[in-house]
Amino acid sequence: MTYAKSAWLFGRGLGLVFLVAFVSWHAQQAGLIGERGITPATELMGALEARGMGYLDVPTFAWLFGASDGALHAICVLGELTSVALLVGALPGPMALLATLLYLSLRVIGGPFMAFQWDILLVETGWVAALFLPWRAFDGPKALTEPPPLARWALYALAFRLMFLSGAVKLMSGDPAWSDLRALDYHYWTQPLPGPLSWFVHQLPSRVHEASVLTTFLVELVLPWLIVAAGLERVIDRLVKRRVSEMRRRVQTWLLRAPGLGFIGLMILIALTGHYGFFNLLTIVIALPLLDDALLERLPVSGDARRARLERWIPDALATIPLTLGALALLVGLGAPLPEWSHGALAKARRFHLTSTYGLFAVMTTTRREIELEGSLDGETWRAYRFAHKPGDPRALPGWSAPHMPRLDWQMWFAALGEHRDSPWLRRLMNRLLEAEPTVLALFAEDPFDGQAPRYVRARVSAYRFGDWDLLMETGQWWEVEPLGPYAPTLTRPR
Known part of the structure; x- marks a missing residue:
């Protein structure tokens, strides 16, 4: 042959x-x-x-x-x-x-x-x-x-x-x-x-x-x-x-x-x-x-x-x-x-990556946590930074991204598996949001402040899981969401 x-x-x-x-x-x-x-x-x-x-x-x-x-x-x-x-x-x-x-x-x-x-x-x-x-x-x-x-x-x-x-x-x-x-x-x-x-x-x-x-x-x-x-x-x-x-x-x-x-x-x-x-x-x-x-x-x-x-x-x-x-x-x-x-x-x-071992999902995750990043100008009204691909809005059906590899969205999933101190890059991300850094904001689907630097940035975490047909018909939600509280300390931009 x-x-x-x-x-x-x-x-x-x-x-x-x-x-x-x-x-x-x-x-x-x-x-x-x-x-x-x-x-x-x-x-x-x-x-x-x-x-x-x-x-x-x-x-x-x-x-x-x-x-x-x-x-x-x-x-x-x-x-x-x-x-x-x-x-x-x-x-x-x-x-x-x-x-x-x-x-x-x-x-x-x-x-x-x-x-x-x-x-x-x-x-x-x-x-x-x-x-x-x-x-x-x-x-x-x-x-x-x-x-x-x-x-x-x-x-x-x-x-x-x-x-x-x-x-x-x-x-x-x-x-x-x-x-x-x-x-x-x-x-x-x-x-x-x-x-x-x-x-x-x-x-x-x-x-x-x-x-x-x-x-x-x-x-x-x-x-x-x-x-x-x-x-x-x-x-x-x-x-x-x-x-x-x-x-x-x-x-x-x-x-x-x-x-x-x-x-x-x-x-x-x-x-x-x-x-x-x-x-x-x-x-x-x-x-x-x-x-x-x-x-x-x-x-x-x-x-x-x-x-x-x-x-x-x-x-x-x-x-x-x-x-x-x-x-x-x-x-x-x-x-x-x-x-x-x-x-x-x-x-x-x-x-040189001439060889390696491979194997995805050796241990299956049985829960899902999602981190939401929010900013505020006054510490009272908070607005969410919307990610382009990872789940957020419970009424939004997951979209299509492949073969594009949205790397920040992926790393947010890994960060949610542990504590904030396990992902030191996350604090740097939050600092860049405090600075309204354009190159970092471009990684998101939406900047809630239209380029203005917020005074505060915080990270909160919620539990997500797929709902069923009844939930979808009654509420229009694809996801069941349960807020769990703060994920990382709130960061403040000096005046």
């Missing part, structure tokens, strides 16, 4: 994901880590420099160009241009490498706002893509080439680790919500950013939610092992040099097709019922190389020529690095002991 078409799709898809990621971050960057942002990157770089650190410690182009608003803007623009080049097939291998280095540069100085698993996953995928994609001027739709086999299996190994660990952590956590199949009774209303369909899916019978949990376990814990089975089949065939019958070849093909289609299907369902930035799109792109050319025969692209020897040998030789590091990361994720020699290598690799 050949995989030239899915490799071509992968390159285009990865270019799209990088473009979405850069554009989404660029729109928020000034308010998050700009010079007048919540956690300025200039302060971080100054602290790192004072500690004698350099690029090998924190791999960012900010060491060369600085972390001013202009420098960060330039990194984003270059990343967007690189992503477009990758999307259209211009210099795919080099563009994948450059996009990875640029996104890594932002990731490591993005503080809590660039600390999501899919940010790390995008960088790791980019490293492997630089080996998987061809290093030539243009990867056109009529001259496709087979990807290097070991580089292809490095992507398969990444897909395996991502999906299998996502299932394994749920069982390893010991959370009864997963073992009792009740996790989805909570998930749709406690997830960080519900979508417009989340409320309706939550109303389905518990039996449907239980079946959905079982389906999730099937996709995350069983289907990944078909990739391993396919690999073992190919190794055995080569070692014993046995003739492969047509029936056996079809079975081997479906050993890869089934997990590929299963992963893609699960990601589509998750994307329809919650918003996780570009994570679902990225995971779909990672799964594409599992699909062979015969399955994609209607795709209007052609060619399956083998690359020149050096074009195959060099990427395949280098692909042993992510394969080895990925195996070590898998052991870490499963809590297995590592050989002594591997600790230092793994620590250095993680600085």
